[in-house]
Amino acid sequence: MSLRTLLGKIFIDLEFKKQILFLLHVPLFSGLPDRVLAEIISISNHKTYQAGEAIFDEGSVGRILYVIRSGEVEGSKAGKRIFTLRKGDFFGEMALLEETTRSVTVRAVKPTELMLIYKVKFDGLLEDDPRAGIKILLNLARRLSMRLRDATSSAN
């Protein structure tokens, strides 16, 4: 046991394990095997944002999906706050479905670390692994229907 732990400490990449554990708790990637999560890590980038820094503006071209690793962001439209998202949440998913301009402005509320996934790489992942692709798209559809329901109920 102790030898195993020691060897694990020497050879196992703990940062990588931590990233996998984090992705397991992101709703978009729930139910995916470690192999696919590792692939997602390899096609993603990271960027940190200061509190108050704009992540993207309404009307700009969107080709990236953002996942919040830490911190908090706020979405607004025409100066009116619409949503607040925290660790594990994702946004900018419209960019994955259609290449269109951003419908909201998103800004970091606190110092925030984001995971950035480029649309073309994401499409490649779905094509290369359709089984994982179906799961991801299902998670995405759930999320969209949830938002639609929220929007409808708030309109009513």
Next chain:
Amino acid sequence: MNEIKTPVLIISLVILGIIGWFIYEVSDILMPFILAVVLAYILSPVVRYLQRTGMKRVYAVTVLFAAIVAVAAGTLYLLAPKIVAEARHLKDNTPQYSASIKAAMSELQRSVEEKYPIVRERQYFDTAMAKAQTFLQREMTKVPAYLVSLFSVFSLLVLIPVLTFFMLLGGKNIVDSLFDIIPSRFIETSLSIFWEIDEVLGKFIRGQLIEATCVGVLSTTGLLFLGVDYAILIGMTAGMANMVPYLGPVAGAVPAILVALIKFQQAAIVIKIIIMFMIVQFIDNQIIQPIIMSQGVELNPAVIIFAVMAGAQIYGFIGMLLAVPVAAIINTTIGVIVHHHTGRVDPDTVEGTSAATDV
């Protein structure tokens, strides 16, 4: 909008100019770094694969380096005696070859001068030969110095492996630390450029390596079948040369024809070798290339020829190899920026066509 964009454009151009000037100034020492980047790029998928098993990156890179050293040593052990023997044979036979070339030339001179006495009177032949000789001597003495300056033992055995090791070790963290300093409003464009270039380069380098190996093996087999000396050396050269578009296949065939001509002293072998190389090219174009889809770099042939010649002018053979990927990088970057720009001005013009399909 415009009052914001103009200074940004000017600043970008100034920064690009400074980068260009700097690269030009340090171009003499740039080659090992470029080769290390290329090597790190080729090897990174293996490191990624090992890392996915949960292995720490430093061990993944070390394991990979150990494997490469083992494979290189093994290949050298198996092939070196053959290559050394061929090279030594070539060296030993050079006086004989040059003697037989001289004999053939004076034979040609005699027959031409018999038919056309004016050639002898004006001494066209002697002048031409003298000029050709000085040209050849001048160029031939340049080759070793050129090779040494490109690949000194220090750069081959120490600098390039060490640079490659650290670039592999840094991996995507190097890129991410760059993204951290890029202002967030440029991040979508920067990320697009990075991944589009990655896509084009990955496809190109994989394709080139597979194609060069196939052409090398096929040419060697063909030459062995025809009984041409130094089949392995010439076959390997043909494989390498094949990476240079348009000029490569021709450059690969020339040494084979020369050697065969000296050995067999007949025209028929030239035709056989040309047919053999044409078959190799046919297989390459019709079977290998469609399979590996190395045609991912869809540049205009005129642009490719210009790039190859410009590459040759700047860096010689290595410049010719790097010409197409560099042209593809520039093309991709412009494609993404134009695409992003048009997308920003008028969202209706963007209809899901990614820049990846344009290049």
